[in-house]
Amino acid sequence: MSSFILRRLWQMIPTMLGVVLLVFFLFSFVGGDPAYLLAGKISNKEQIENIRTQLGINQPYYVQLWIFIKQILTGDFGVSWATNEPVSHIIATRIGPSLTVLIPIMIIEAVLAVLVALGVAYVRGSLTDRAIMVICTVAMSVSLLVYIIIVGQYVLAYQFGWFPVQGWGESFSENLFHYSLLPILLGVAVGIAPNTRLYRTFILDEINQDYVRTARAKGLSEHKVMLKHVLRNALIPIITNLMIYLPSLLIGHFLIERFFSIPGIGREVILAVERSDFPVIKAITVYVAAATMLSNLAADLLYKAVDPRVQLK
Amino acid sequence: MKATIKHLLVCAAIITTTSTTAAIAAKPTPDMNKVFHYQFPVAETGFDPAQANDLYSNTVMEALFEPMLTYDYLARPSKLAPRTADLPVMSEAGKVYTFKIRPGTLFTDDPAFKGKPRELVAEDYIFSIKRLADPKLHSQWRYLVEGKILGIAEAIKTATKSGKFDYNQKIAGLEALDKYTLKVTLEAPDFNYPYILAMPTFGALAREVVEHYGIDIPAHPVGTGPYRLDKWARSSLISLIANPVYRGHVWSYTAQEKGDEELVKAMQGKLLPTVGRIEIAIMEEDQARLLAFQSGELDMFQLEGPLAPKVMDGAVLKPEFAATGAKLSRIIDPEIQYPYLSTRDPTIGGMSKERIALRRAIFLAYDDTEEIRIVHNSQAEALDYPIPPGVVGYLPGYRSVNRTNLPLAKALLDKFGYKVGADGFRTTPQGKPLVIKYTSRPDSLGRQQEEMWQKTFNAIKIRMESDKKKFPEILKAEKACQLQMRTNRWIADFPDGDNFMQLFYSKNIGQSNNSCTDVPEYDALYEKAMVMPAGPERDKLYVDMARVLEYYGAHRISMARARNMVMQSHVMGYKKHPILLADWLYIDMEKPKGEKQ
Numbered sequence: 001m002s003s004f005i006l007r008r009l010w011q012m013i014p015t016m017l018g019v020v021l022l023v024f025f026l027f028s029f030v031g032g033d034p035a036y037l038l039a040g041k042i043s044n045k046e047q048i049e050n051i052r053t054q055l056g057i058n059q060p061y062y063v064q065l066w067i068f069i070k071q072i073l074t075g076d077f078g079v080s081w082a083t084n085e086p087v088s089h090i091i092a093t094r095i096g097p098s099l100t101v102l103i104p105i106m107i108i109e110a111v112l113a114v115l116v117a118l119g120v121a122y123v124r125g126s127l128t129d130r131a132i133m134v135i136c137t138v139a140m141s142v143s144l145l146v147y148i149i150i151v152g153q154y155v156l157a158y159q160f161g162w163f164p165v166q167g168w169g170e171s172f173s174e175n176l177f178h179y180s181l182l183p184i185l186l187g188v189a190v191g192i193a194p195n196t197r198l199y200r201t202f203i204l205d206e207i208n209q210d211y212v213r214t215a216r217a218k219g220l221s222e223h224k225v226m227l228k229h230v231l232r233n234a235l236i237p238i239i240t241n242l243m244i245y246l247p248s249l250l251i252g253h254f255l256i257e258r259f260f261s262i263p264g265i266g267r268e269v270i271l272a273v274e275r276s277d278f279p280v281i282k283a284i285t286v287y288v289a290a291a292t293m294l295s296n297l298a299a300d301l302l303y304k305a306v307d308p309r310v311q312l313k
Numbered sequence: 314m315k316a317t318i319k320h321l322l323v324c325a326a327i328i329t330t331t332s333t334t335a336a337i338a339a340k341p342t343p344d345m346n347k348v349f350h351y352q353f354p355v356a357e358t359g360f361d362p363a364q365a366n367d368l369y370s371n372t373v374m375e376a377l378f379e380p381m382l383t384y385d386y387l388a389r390p391s392k393l394a395p396r397t398a399d400l401p402v403m404s405e406a407g408k409v410y411t412f413k414i415r416p417g418t419l420f421t422d423d424p425a426f427k428g429k430p431r432e433l434v435a436e437d438y439i440f441s442i443k444r445l446a447d448p449k450l451h452s453q454w455r456y457l458v459e460g461k462i463l464g465i466a467e468a469i470k471t472a473t474k475s476g477k478f479d480y481n482q483k484i485a486g487l488e489a490l491d492k493y494t495l496k497v498t499l500e501a502p503d504f505n506y507p508y509i510l511a512m513p514t515f516g517a518l519a520r521e522v523v524e525h526y527g528i529d530i531p532a533h534p535v536g537t538g539p540y541r542l543d544k545w546a547r548s549s550l551i552s553l554i555a556n557p558v559y560r561g562h563v564w565s566y567t568a569q570e571k572g573d574e575e576l577v578k579a580m581q582g583k584l585l586p587t588v589g590r591i592e593i594a595i596m597e598e599d600q601a602r603l604l605a606f607q608s609g610e611l612d613m614f615q616l617e618g619p620l621a622p623k624v625m626d627g628a629v630l631k632p633e634f635a636a637t638g639a640k641l642s643r644i645i646d647p648e649i650q651y652p653y654l655s656t657r658d659p660t661i662g663g664m665s666k667e668r669i670a671l672r673r674a675i676f677l678a679y680d681d682t683e684e685i686r687i688v689h690n691s692q693a694e695a696l697d698y699p700i701p702p703g704v705v706g707y708l709p710g711y712r713s714v715n716r717t718n719l720p721l722a723k724a725l726l727d728k729f730g731y732k733v734g735a736d737g738f739r740t741t742p743q744g745k746p747l748v749i750k751y752t753s754r755p756d757s758l759g760r761q762q763e764e765m766w767q768k769t770f771n772a773i774k775i776r777m778e779s780d781k782k783k784f785p786e787i788l789k790a791e792k793a794c795q796l797q798m799r800t801n802r803w804i805a806d807f808p809d810g811d812n813f814m815q816l817f818y819s820k821n822i823g824q825s826n827n828s829c830t831d832v833p834e835y836d837a838l839y840e841k842a843m844v845m846p847a848g849p850e851r852d853k854l855y856v857d858m859a860r861v862l863e864y865y866g867a868h869r870i871s872m873a874r875a876r877n878m879v880m881q882s883h884v885m886g887y888k889k890h891p892i893l894l895a896d897w898l899y900i901d902m903e904k905p906k907g908e909k910q
Binding site: 032033034035036037038039040041042043044045046047048050051054079082083084085090093094150153154157158161164165166167168170258259260261262263267268271276 | 356358359364366448449451452453454455456473528531532544546547548549550594595596597598600601604605607608610783784785786788789792806821823824825
């Protein structure tokens with residue numbers, strides 16, 4: 001197990017190097033020169049050169065690349081070019097609001113989708129199954145989050161007054177139980193349809209397996225068959241799906257955050273791109289790349305925990 | 314004329330000194346139950362007057378820091394008024410301005426002051442102005458002092474060489490004659506410099522606070538303004554609380570326009586601030602702002618163009634919206650939108666007759682009213698003159714010779730040999746292909762404006778090429794005169810015509826003349842006008858300059874957007890000011906409004 005983990009960690013180095021090169025060259029060549037933005041409405045060549053010197057963007061590319069690599073190794077990405085706020089502080093203060101909304105969305109969505117999928121798989125072919133699948137397909141076709149947010153915010157928050165239209169407070173409980181409820185509800189509403197269909201497929205794949213027939217032949221109750229045998233085996237692709245979603249928690253959800261004025265990392269990413277704020281973009285990209293690789297590793301380890309037959313090589 | 318201005322400034326200073334003595338005699342008693350909820354559509358960046366480069370940070374700073382001067386709240390066109398100092402005494406024909414700072418103005422309490430009250434003095438302004446020149450802070454406002462205040466340019470050169478700005482050095486143009494008297498000497502006469510000194514950028518900071526907080530100074534704004542920063546969740550919420558040591562100011566203004574009487578009746582004589590707390594939330598989405606206002610979470614918001622069809626019926630609120638008690642304060646922004654064709658471009662530039670005809674034909678073909686209707690949802694006003702309403706020098710009734718006239722545009726092109734080729738598009742008089750490259754940003758406004766121009770070029774059978782660039786790249790290309798055509802926009806830094814006329818002066822190419830306009834006749838007239846005070850003589854020159862630009866077809870002065878501020882019925886005394894950013898400093902609220910009403 002430990003040699004597997006070490007090998008996987010070692011393999012992450014060239015992958016991360018690829019990410020670093022891609023990010024660096026993308027923003028160096030197509031990201032725009034931030035000195036012109038920072039110089040303001042009226043500026044001259046000397047001022048712009050001065051800013052470029054201070055930002056270090058007039059140095060040779062290999063020097064800039066080396067500085068970038070050193071920043072990754074030390075975890076110190078400096079300060080935002082637009083606000084002078086330390087990048088580490090930006091990430092530390094914005095990640096909390098994002099996770100306050102996204103973790104409940106992920107958990108509720110996963111639990112509900114698995115339960116509904118189990119239910120419809122159990123009554124597969126019935127009117128209920130077909131009706132839910134039709135609803136899911138229709139929901140997938142129209143469930144562009146932006147429409148759901150616009151309608152949900154208008155109807156549930158403004159018309160009915162059940163939730164605040166937008167906002168964010170200072171305490172965790174106020175944010176979770178007051179301001180986040182509607183964003184969570186809408187986030188779940190969007191994600192549940194495709195996931196239900198997907199998980200139903202995983203479960204149906206298992207239901208038709210020989211071991212299920214054997215379990216039933218042994219006289220196990222349908223309840224036990226579904227929850228103990230079918231669900232456990234269907235968990236591997238479900239875990240994969242969840243693990244793919246996990247790194248996206250780090251970049252937040254800019255649509256939800258913008259519509260509900262949640263000071264999360266998703267809004268910050270959009271702001272950073274608009275301001276050509278390279279230090280922030282670099283740091284978030286690197287963190288997300290690292291998180292993706294680590295969550296893939298975690299998924300592999302979870303396979304082993306869920307199914308002891310899985311061999312880690 | 315110059316003597317008259319000097320006399321007026323001195324008189325105004327005397328009058329306002331008297332009135333303000335009354336203002337500081339009493340102490341304001343802001344009601345902490347009155348909370349004004351406002352919003353910004355874009356996140357702030359920080360609260361350092363030297364470093365902040367965005368509208369929203371500057372808006373907040375206007376409530377926290379105080380420049381020496383401000384504007385009369387109701388006067389239109391905008392007129393300077395005292396803030397921490399009396400109106401300056403001008404001497405040496407606009408080259409020297411002497412300010413008397415009012416004693417007793419205190420900075421809000423801060424640990425940097427070690428528990429002692431800290432009075433505002435002339436040296437604070439000298440220090441704050443020096444910060445604008447410090448190359449390390451790369452202040453975007455440096456152009457306001459470099460080459461303007463005597464000795465600043467040399468100080469910048471020395472600091473650039475040494476890598477450190479010496480804040481102890483004497484600057485010839487900045488002199489504290491005594492504790493409360495500041496003498497500002499300029500390199501050349503500039504009658505507009507008091508306007509510049511009224512910008513939030515020129516708010517006073519205390520040196521010990523800057524040294525205490527170092528690089529983190531944008532998060533510790535310690536000023537003398539009516540409010541101080543209470544809480545700041547970056548990019549989310551800015552909470553201001555009434556500054557307990559603020560001297561207060563009396564709402565004492567004279568009605569000037571229709572509707573002002575009501576404001577005067579409601580507010581005259583009140584000692585401000587009366588509102589205890591200001592909460593500013595960052596709301597990027599139009600729908601969130603509108604719904605938050607309608608559900609009472611906001612007391613006022615700025616209505617952006619895309620929301621206009623839902624709320625506005627032309628220039629007034631829709632009846633169903635007005636029926637809720639909502640009120641509107643609307644102005645035409647002190648800005649100009651001007652599509653330009655570069656006079657330095659090898660294909661369309663130059664001063665030959667056929668090039669001038671080409672440029673004028675393109676402008677004649679463009680229908681501004683259609684852009685106002687379709688792109689701006691009728692929330693803009695067509696302009697012909699380079700100086701917009703609300704700015705000194707504006708000339709109502711002026712008509713451009715390049716107003717929309719499609720048949721004339723076509724006739725002009727035909728006359729000067731721009732024939733339609735076999736492919737259906739015109740060629741140059743020499744028979745070469747004619748293609749105009751229109752540059753715009755890859756956002757929705759850029760796309761819509763590009764579509765309008767595409768339609769225009771199709772109508773006159775000229776091939777147009779789309780050139781999409783990110784904003785920094787556009788600026789870079791403009792500074793190097795590499796763009797052929799673009800729609801540019803300029804909003805007033807201060808309310809004087811010079812702020813607009815300087816945009817087309819060839820010596821400002823690479824700085825503010827982004828269209829690279831290079832017309833010698835214009836330059837000659839501008840050089841005369843720039844040393845003149847505002848008045849009929851300068852206005853006459855400005856008309857000649859506007860005509861020169863039209864004849865040479867360098868620009869088409871197109872429009873200015875409307876700014877609609879929508880507020881709840883309980884907001885009292887608000888009127889949108891064209892220059893002041895934090896004009897909500899002048900309001901009161903009719904009933905106590907708790908945090909969650």
